[in-house]
Amino acid sequence: MSDHPDVQDEPERYDPLALEPAIARRWHDDRAYSLTPRPSADRDGAGTFYALTMFPYPSGDLHMGHAEIFTIHDALVRHLRMTGKRVLNPIGWDAFGLPAENAARNRGADPKQWTYDNIEEQRSTIIRLGYSFDWDTVLYTCDPAYYRWTQWLFLELFDANLAYRREALVNWDPVDQTVLANEQVVDGRGERSGAIVQRVPRTQWFFRITDYADELLDDLETIDWPERVKNAQRAWIGRSEGAEITFKTADAGPIGEPEEVVVYTTRPDTIFGATYFVFAPEHPIVTARMAGDADYDAFRDEVSRRSEVERVSTMSADRGKRGVRLNFDMINPFTGGSIPAYAADYVLMDYGTGAIMAVPIGDQRDFEFARQEGLEIRPIIRPTGEDGELLDELDPDTMTEAYVGPGVMVNSGDYDGLPWEEAKQRIIDDVSVKGWGAERVNYRLRDWLVSRQRSWGPPIPIIHCATCGEIAVPLEDLPVALPDDLDFQVQGSPLDQHPTWKHDVVCPECGGEDAVRDVDTLDTFVDSSWYFLRYLSPQDDTRAWPKDAANAWLPVDQYTGGVEHAVLHLLYSRFVVKAMRDRGHLAADEPFQALLNQGQVIMDGASMSKSKGNLVVPGEVYDTYGADALRGTMLFASAPEDDIDWADVSPTGMHKWLSRVWRLTLAHIDRETTGSAADGPAVDELRKAVAVAVVGASEDYDARKYNTAIAKLMTLTNAVLDATRDGSGGEVAREALETLLTLLAPICPFITEELWHRLGHEGSVHDVAWPTADTSLLFEDEVEIVVQVNGKVRGRITAPAGASQDDVQAAAAADASVAEYLDGDLVKVVHVPDKLINLVVKA
RNA sequence: GCGGGCGUGGCGGAGUCGGCAGACGCAGGGAACUUAAAAUUCCCCGGGCGAGAGCCCGCGUGGGUUCGAAUCCCACCGCCCGCACCA
Numbered sequence: 001m002s003d004h005p006d007v008q009d010e011p012e013r014y015d016p017l018a019l020e021p022a023i024a025r026r027w028h029d030d031r032a033y034s035l036t037p038r039p040s041a042d043r044d045g046a047g048t049f050y051a052l053t054m055f056p057y058p059s060g061d062l063h064m065g066h067a068e069i070f071t072i073h074d075a076l077v078r079h080l081r082m083t084g085k086r087v088l089n090p091i092g093w094d095a096f097g098l099p100a101e102n103a104a105r106n107r108g109a110d111p112k113q114w115t116y117d118n119i120e121e122q123r124s125t126i127i128r129l130g131y132s133f134d135w136d137t138v139l140y141t142c143d144p145a146y147y148r149w150t151q152w153l154f155l156e157l158f159d160a161n162l163a164y165r166r167e168a169l170v171n172w173d174p175v176d177q178t179v180l181a182n183e184q185v186v187d188g189r190g191e192r193s194g195a196i197v198q199r200v201p202r203t204q205w206f207f208r209i210t211d212y213a214d215e216l217l218d219d220l221e222t223i224d225w226p227e228r229v230k231n232a233q234r235a236w237i238g239r240s241e242g243a244e245i246t247f248k249t250a251d252a253g254p255i256g257e258p259e260e261v262v263v264y265t266t267r268p269d270t271i272f273g274a275t276y277f278v279f280a281p282e283h284p285i286v287t288a289r290m291a292g293d294a295d296y297d298a299f300r301d302e303v304s305r306r307s308e309v310e311r312v313s314t315m316s317a318d319r320g321k322r323g324v325r326l327n328f329d330m331i332n333p334f335t336g337g338s339i340p341a342y343a344a345d346y347v348l349m350d351y352g353t354g355a356i357m358a359v360p361i362g363d364q365r366d367f368e369f370a371r372q373e374g375l376e377i378r379p380i381i382r383p384t385g386e387d388g389e390l391l392d393e394l395d396p397d398t399m400t401e402a403y404v405g406p407g408v409m410v411n412s413g414d415y416d417g418l419p420w421e422e423a424k425q426r427i428i429d430d431v432s433v434k435g436w437g438a439e440r441v442n443y444r445l446r447d448w449l450v451s452r453q454r455s456w457g458p459p460i461p462i463i464h465c466a467t468c469g470e471i472a473v474p475l476e477d478l479p480v481a482l483p484d485d486l487d488f489q490v491q492g493s494p495l496d497q498h499p500t501w502k503h504d505v506v507c508p509e510c511g512g513e514d515a516v517r518d519v520d521t522l523d524t525f526v527d528s529s530w531y532f533l534r535y536l537s538p539q540d541d542t543r544a545w546p547k548d549a550a551n552a553w554l555p556v557d558q559y560t561g562g563v564e565h566a567v568l569h570l571l572y573s574r575f576v577v578k579a580m581r582d583r584g585h586l587a588a589d590e591p592f593q594a595l596l597n598q599g600q601v602i603m604d605g606a607s608m609s610k611s612k613g614n615l616v617v618p619g620e621v622y623d624t625y626g627a628d629a630l631r632g633t634m635l636f637a638s639a640p641e642d643d644i645d646w647a648d649v650s651p652t653g654m655h656k657w658l659s660r661v662w663r664l665t666l667a668h669i670d671r672e673t674t675g676s677a678a679d680g681p682a683v684d685e686l687r688k689a690v691a692v693a694v695v696g697a698s699e700d701y702d703a704r705k706y707n708t709a710i711a712k713l714m715t716l717t718n719a720v721l722d723a724t725r726d727g728s729g730g731e732v733a734r735e736a737l738e739t740l741l742t743l744l745a746p747i748c749p750f751i752t753e754e755l756w757h758r759l760g761h762e763g764s765v766h767d768v769a770w771p772t773a774d775t776s777l778l779f780e781d782e783v784e785i786v787v788q789v790n791g792k793v794r795g796r797i798t799a800p801a802g803a804s805q806d807d808v809q810a811a812a813a814a815d816a817s818v819a820e821y822l823d824g825d826l827v828k829v830v831h832v833p834d835k836l837i838n839l840v841v842k843a
Numbered sequence: 844g845c846g847g848g849c850g851u852g853g854c855g856g857a858g859u860c861g862g863c864a865g866a867c868g869c870a871g872g873g874a875a876c877u878u879a880a881a882a883u884u885c886c887c888c889g890g891g892c893g894a895g896a897g898c899c900c901g902c903g904u905g906g907g908u909u910c911g912a913a914u915c916c917c918a919c920c921g922c923c924c925g926c927a928c929c930a
Contacts, residue, residue: 013882228847228925235846235926242930265930278930321928346928356930364844365928444929566925636868637855643923648855650869657868663883708857711867718867725884786863791911793863817897830910836862840910 014662016626020750033132049085050553051077054561055092058118059099062125064601067618071631072640073560074131078746079701082770090535092139097524101456104488111456129627130749139538141527147458148479149544155472162208172200179453205451209575213443225595232566238444242266243428245437250329250338264352269424272412273380274357277330277341280349303345321346321369367402381407450523455495457521465507466514495519529572550586559592599643625651628748635706665755680728689719694773697743787812788838789821805831
């Protein structure tokens, strides 16, 4: 090279920094990987593929985690293209959200400018790393051209009664005077102010995701996702089966007659063991009956504050339960007996009905509370063993924990002697007959709270009219755009505090002036719950997406992203697709057919962060070794699902291998140029090595095991080296190198493209068809067979392929190193053709 | 506590349809080339015994099934990730 004029006769060295940026820029500027025009209605499954990667959030430059996702995804996509698929591979930015707003608050930045600056930085890194996205489909969720349709989506749900407003307990930061998103609450404190977050009632917008609870649960069986993600969703949905049963207050109380209180239980069979009754402290009946009791109010306030703070830091078992005896009793409808009523912190207002029948004998929490308060623990079940045999009766005085196993009912009136499962069904039936309740399925899943008192998000397209109520903004008035002159220094919501924005509207229904805009914005998870639909037609300003395109392209064939979205984003997207299906806008039941969760990139065993001083950024890696080495290092380190500890891997090693590929290719070109190209004596081995590599690497690519695919390509590289060591190398060497470059192209797109051109090809290596192997080369005339005696390897023999057991056995027995172990009667012979023979002898 | 996953050389990892454990690489050691270095190329590289051929041990631990187990079954230990007072 030019800075070493004295060594200019040396072969050109591999210098990725000199060749990668220009190629990267060309791919981007030429839109080399855009899929225009789109195949749509003719999509038949075989010819097209929708590959999706979770779009980045633009807070700063790309980090190593992004590089990991995109590298895996890009290898997948480039490989699929070479196998003939037409791949839709879009990119965009999840560009609304709190960091931009916080930057505005803290540093006076303009959130829009801040966001787009970060996007540009990320975009150039993505281009530099050679990720083959379709740059025609770029979208930004903060662009009015996008969020117009996010607002449309909201109105669709509003029209379907799947979006509604009600009062709910939300996270309130008393210092910043604002509601916080759950993700802004860290260990019970506001992330900015450090103040303990309170639960306060506030009117909020919700999406009725619970309407789809059963389908969201059942359809998990139809999608190809990691089991742990499905399990996380199952747990989050939290379906349980039981019954609702009505208890009455023992006295008439404030309304003049006994009040009815419904409880939810999964163990109706244990109702005869309900020896007390517990309300959530905020339960309305309790609030009414304890009104004016200052001690009670203090208890309730402490509980509501305490529960949120301590839930995150303390194990429930260590904490003890807090409760107070209320000033009334309840009647157990089955026994007719009066039982004491309590309010306690271990009963939650927002699950079930906010009240429970407490069965200390059969529920650990009730047991603990009963012990603590000296309440009766009544045995109503006698344990049975595995074969249904009766075991010892329970003794409440000596028990240390509740009994939750199988048994038969005792002390349970007409149900005595029934197995507990049978008693459960009988009691459910009887409850219905007597009008005391009904069978009931319950879910842990809550409706999705989507409103935020923040201003860097899509305004909720609703107008509140004094006479008409909540009125949808007419579609032709969308988008409801954010004003450009928000003041982010105000306390509370900048949108709410804007001098004119919310008032500059009349009611679309009655034309009345006494109307204001909704000042809340939508959760950023709403933006990301449908972006994969917008990718189908990002420039279309007449509709969110064309129905035929949605039907053609959904579900996404492969979705790659982090497991941190196991529940939220992936559950919300599933809900949105199902809701849009029911609105007639698409046909798919699920958004993402297959999901791949890539591992994390960590450093020295810990997640990377600036504060820990262990941060590695993609830039410093590709500025040293190049993008190909960065990509190769990540994929060679381990399987895509596994974490990568950057301290354990070696971009240097990857660079060394790529340099070897470079040298071998240039040496071959030199042979051809000087007319000395001719295959040497090792040509047959090399031919075979090519076939082995094609077959092996193809299998690995199909299984997305890029680490072993690379290992096989290294082996092929070493075979080329061995075959050309003597300076020989002709057509077969060229074929070996071209195959190597083709097989490596999806992983290291730059060096392969460059060398492909240097080998004299006009087009791109990425347009080459995936190679197939001459499998006849894989067939061996002779095979090595392992000889075992009593299961231990004692020798190896060479035999013709397909040799019979008799022939192999004879040859094995004749082998000197084997014969010495054959001292006894041959009792059994196990023969695995062409692989192994095991001679079992008995002394 | 409940649910899920994982334990293989100094390190990342192969092998996981039961059939030669440690592919491929990193780190390390040695050699060639060089005035020297870098780069490159070659050799060695789980532990023990042995001059050597080779033998024994070895995939978290202990059992089991089998001609044969890293792989299948049982129990235990350890680590990681979810969820966590959900009635």
